[in-house]
Amino acid sequence: MNRFPSVVRWSLTMLAVLFSTTAVLSAETNPWQCGRYRVLTADSHRPPPFEVVDICISEKPQAGAWLWQIDIGAKDGADAQPLMQLRAVTSENPLSEPSKPLVFDKYTLRVPALDETIEYRNVHTGKALLPSWGDFARQFIPHAARGTGRQRGLPNTCEYLGHVLTLRNVSKKDLPAWEKVAVLNLDPELLIGTGRTFKDKEGHRLPQHPERRNYTYIPWTKEDYVTMIEAGHNYFALVPGIVDWLRTQPVFYRAEASVKYPADLYRSNMLGPVMFIDEPTSIMTGDKEVINLLHFATDATALVTKRVRAEAEHAMYSYESTLRKGINLGDMRLSQPDFASWETRYETAFYQLAGGTAGIVHEGRYQLGEFNEHLKASTGTDRRMTAE
Structure with a gap:
């Protein structure tokens, strides 16, 4: 590939x-x-x-x-x-x-x-x-x-x-x-961003004890984008109406189904819509169709590589499939080859990279209660960590 x-x-x-x-x-x-x-x-x-x-x-x-x-x-x-x-x-x-x-x-x-x-x-x-x-x-x-x-x-x-x-x-x-x-100086090697386009209205952490409380989410405003750019973010999903301004900024943004063809495809700061492949190993280990059939370690390593390769092939051409519904692309192949795998079990990175993904993003599951118990068990020290 x-x-x-x-x-x-x-x-x-x-x-x-x-x-x-x-x-x-x-x-x-x-x-x-x-x-x-x-x-x-x-x-x-x-x-x-x-x-x-x-x-x-x-x-x-x-x-x-x-x-x-x-x-x-x-x-x-x-x-x-x-x-x-x-x-x-x-x-x-x-x-x-x-x-x-x-x-x-x-x-x-x-x-x-x-x-x-x-x-x-x-x-x-x-x-x-x-x-x-x-x-x-x-x-x-x-x-x-x-x-x-x-x-x-x-x-x-x-x-x-x-x-x-x-x-x-x-x-x-x-x-x-x-x-x-206008000259846009862009860094294609360091992408900092999120797939979300909203924030919590409260603006501060809500206590979750003695009972859990939900946050109220509201979409980003232009001022939020400006603040994030100033803080170092350079990769964004879009809220309605923001693209006319954002595409002229020195940042990348995620492509959507609605584009001005062909001009938008020539914008170097518009990236394909796939930000990552979602947790191939975690999904595999939770798959009831295969988890009890994995007998050898090589069963798992070979399978995760093939699953990544199959999903990566689909992800590479997903935007092409979307655009073909409304645009005559002829025999053109529009591929998005550069996306990562988002994974909790990063120890399988070698086998995922062998399947064709461009990199690994570690999803850290740092739940404080569980983290503190693991810390105590591994160090013998009962040191309580907090989010602050």
Whole structure:
């Protein structure tokens, strides 16, 4: 199973994630070679999700790097506003015959309807941070179809987002610089967050003796998000109405079923909806269908590996299944390869990682009463710990 190269590391360490704004994203001063392509749907029963794609390549690469741009249009019209525009600097021409992996130096998304232009950077390298979808360069960047001819260096036929592009015309253009480019510096290796989107209204601990009391839960507000970001959180689930603001912040957020396609899938700070696989070993040991049949230790280790692999395969493509209900993805494979296993029994981490999960998050069950009894039994000291 192909894995996204970064390993998600969870920590209680607080990290200040940087945000900056630059005035202008420079465009190549030399003319661009631009091709207009019409989209041929790969689904014989559905129209394409958009009609036209413009691909522009700078004629003279800067210092061995290629500057290029993609515009996606809902309709084929000269004055139609693009659904999205992507401008990038890469080590190779994405439309040339592939010889080396495409390495991104800069990656900037523009959504004209929202007046948003955002460059995504990895806080550790200062280089481009790409969306975490599996095989991103192959699935999300146009590439020449096998055996195609060319006109002025542009392929007659391309494959893109699960469909086929057919070249209609080629022209030279002078593309303007992009102004008011926001730069999001993001840390893909340290994610701090929770799957919850609510807090207790009381704001303090309720005594649970002599009888148990329930908390009153209320959804987060924008002010709560701001406070958590300032405290170091950088991974969030969404409350209604927050995404328009949150996607412009230097944090990650969890994808939902409702997206603006295809622009939202190009946002490097939108992660797939699966945060983790839930306790494979604990669920296995509580499974009445198998628990009394496990005879050898290797029965359990082999089974937990296979259960993780089966669930991971489903989780990887769950978002694709959701989007296919309303979007024509053609033969595109949209995979989310980077998620952890959430587990109480962390001693089975080796066997879970063998099944394909990207990491282990330990769910600590630190109930004070039980903890104090274990502490007394193991140390001989009756030292009573409290939450404070």
